[in-house]
Amino acid sequence: MLFVAWALISSCSNNDTPKPVNPGPQLVAYPEKKEMVLITDRPPQLETPIKVFREDFTPNEYFFVRWHLSQLPTKIDIDTFKLRISGAVDKPLELSLNDLKTKFAPDSIVALAICAGNSRSTFEPKVPGTQWCNGAMGNAKWKGVKLKDILAMAGMSKKAFEVAFQGMDRGALPGVPAFVKSLGIDHSMDGEVLVAYEMNGKPLPMLNGYPLKLVVPGWYATYWVGALNSINVQTDTFNGFWMRKAYLVPATGPNEKPDSLAKNMVPISSINLHSIFVEPDSTEPVVVNKSCLVEGLAYNDGNGIKKVELSVDGGKTWVETNLDPELGKYAWRRWRYMWTPTTKGVNHLQVRATDNKGNTQTDKQWNRSGYARGFIEKLDVTVN
Numbered sequence: 001m002l003f004v005a006w007a008l009i010s011s012c013s014n015n016d017t018p019k020p021v022n023p024g025p026q027l028v029a030y031p032e033k034k035e036m037v038l039i040t041d042r043p044p045q046l047e048t049p050i051k052v053f054r055e056d057f058t059p060n061e062y063f064f065v066r067w068h069l070s071q072l073p074t075k076i077d078i079d080t081f082k083l084r085i086s087g088a089v090d091k092p093l094e095l096s097l098n099d100l101k102t103k104f105a106p107d108s109i110v111a112l113a114i115c116a117g118n119s120r121s122t123f124e125p126k127v128p129g130t131q132w133c134n135g136a137m138g139n140a141k142w143k144g145v146k147l148k149d150i151l152a153m154a155g156m157s158k159k160a161f162e163v164a165f166q167g168m169d170r171g172a173l174p175g176v177p178a179f180v181k182s183l184g185i186d187h188s189m190d191g192e193v194l195v196a197y198e199m200n201g202k203p204l205p206m207l208n209g210y211p212l213k214l215v216v217p218g219w220y221a222t223y224w225v226g227a228l229n230s231i232n233v234q235t236d237t238f239n240g241f242w243m244r245k246a247y248l249v250p251a252t253g254p255n256e257k258p259d260s261l262a263k264n265m266v267p268i269s270s271i272n273l274h275s276i277f278v279e280p281d282s283t284e285p286v287v288v289n290k291s292c293l294v295e296g297l298a299y300n301d302g303n304g305i306k307k308v309e310l311s312v313d314g315g316k317t318w319v320e321t322n323l324d325p326e327l328g329k330y331a332w333r334r335w336r337y338m339w340t341p342t343t344k345g346v347n348h349l350q351v352r353a354t355d356n357k358g359n360t361q362t363d364k365q366w367n368r369s370g371y372a373r374g375f376i377e378k379l380d381v382t383v384n
């Protein structure tokens with residue numbers, strides 16, 4: 001069942017410049033989902049409306065959706081479902097959902113899932129790919145089993161080098177490479193990577209990868225394989241399409257010049273430092289000499305947000321905002337500032353975060369795929 005509604009919403013919920021070319025104005029409610037911004041329907045790509053980010057935990061019904069292949073599982077018989085662990089292991093395993101819940105110690109983590117291409121529509125010059133605004137992310141509490149414990153039960157071979165993860169989705173045509181991602185063995189065994197069967201205290205919605213999703217805290221969601229049913233231990237570098245051809249960034253970081261593209265490309269990995277505005281949005285009047293809450297979110301790879309600064313004069317001067325308590329090392333961090341505008345007309349706001357290592361967001365960044373946006377966010381607010 002599909003409910004489609006039309007609504008007039010601005011392209012991106014904040015009026016960050018430059019203007020995005022997409023998404024269109026269509027809101028849709030897919031099964032188990034509330035009304036979300038429809039980016040594409042085959043495969044489904046749904047963006048979270050920015051207002052939802054006023055909540056610390058993104059409700060499952062509003063959690064963004066991003067699939068690459070059009071043949072998705074739409075129904076799973078949980079009584080016959082098995083997660084298979086194979087490859088360079090002593091004892092291949094077939095685990096039911098019940099096995100995962102009863103034979104292992106449960107573990108939970110609060111972590112931000114963010115698409116590598118989140119905010120792509122704001123890259124200048126434009127780049128091909130899904131034209132997301134800032135809504136291809138969400139913060140949730142994930143519960144499941146440590147990947148390390150599953151691999152230990154299977155007994156890894158000494159030759160184990162990487163671990164490959166695959167879900168139940170497939171391309172419509174036989175030539176389309178299956179969505180398989182891999183992680184190094186040390187990363188897989190770090191005790192933080194989870195095979196999650198719950199988000200925010202409930203089973204995952206079908207569209208978010210029911211019944212299992214790999215959770216890789218601090219890394220882009222491209223590694224968070226959903227509808228996960230296969231874990232294969234590799235003795236060498238895994239060379240699948242989605243690791244070697246797609247989701248690559250320059251070896252020096254997610255930054256290059258359009259007229260001199262980087263030659264050395266590597267798989268994308270951890271989340272780049274970035275901060276966004278959540279309010280005010282264009283639907284709220286801001287009145288001169290009246291205080292108004294300016295609020296947003298900052299996030300990175302788990303190395304912590306030291307401070308978030310706001311400029312209300314186009315970047316000339318900056319003030320430190322107040323940070324909410326940390327929700328977790330790998331969660332987003334909310335910042336707030338009570339602003340009393342003193343000038344009518346358009347005010348140019350900017351926000352920049354600094355991490356615990358002392359890195360601060362800069363104004364310029366670009367790469368051919370529009371991955372890992374980290375450049376400073378701008379918001380023009382009209383004061384009445």
Ligand SMILES: Nc1nc2c(c(=O)[nH]1)N[C@H]1C(S)=C(S)[C@@H](COP(=O)(O)O)O[C@H]1N2
Nearest residue numbers: 064065066067068115167208222224225226
């Ligand atoms: N099986 C499978 N898992 C996948 C993908 C996919 O296409 N198939 N897409 C990945 C990407 S790029 C993202 S951003 C997240 C999106 O997760 P969500 O749909 O739960 O938001 O899933 C990741 N896991």
Ligand SMILES: [Mo]
Nearest residue numbers: 115116117222
């Ligand atoms: Mo993604």
